[in-house]
Amino acid sequence: MPVDHYTYRVTWSPEDNEHVGLCAEFPSLSWLARSPDAALKGIRSLVAQTVADLRENNEPVPEPLAEKRYSGEFRVRIPPEQHRALAMQAAEQGVSLNRLVSMKLAA
Structure with missing residues (x-):
């Protein structure tokens, strides 16, 4: 290479x-x-x-x-309180938790 x-x-x-x-x-x-x-x-x-x-x-x-291949998936550990807050935000916006976090990372 x-x-x-x-x-x-x-x-x-x-x-x-x-x-x-x-x-x-x-x-x-x-x-x-x-x-x-x-x-x-x-x-x-x-x-x-x-x-x-x-x-x-x-x-x-x-x-x-x-040249590496990326799956588009990775795991992140966060405190349960933060997980709950993000899940609430996702529900309020009518999107999946995955979509909400993806949008936040893209911003």
């Missing part, structure tokens, strides 16, 4: 006074640089080296988030 399928982001780091390149699939990696382009180039190179090392050592390589 090519390393360009990973999720990269470049942001400003006020603490370092530089741009920082990040990769969501490798949260422990980062690359500081003076320009956003250099930060992106640096983190991509670092990820490529890391993936090569993982493969060389027969260790698992993270799957790119963009």
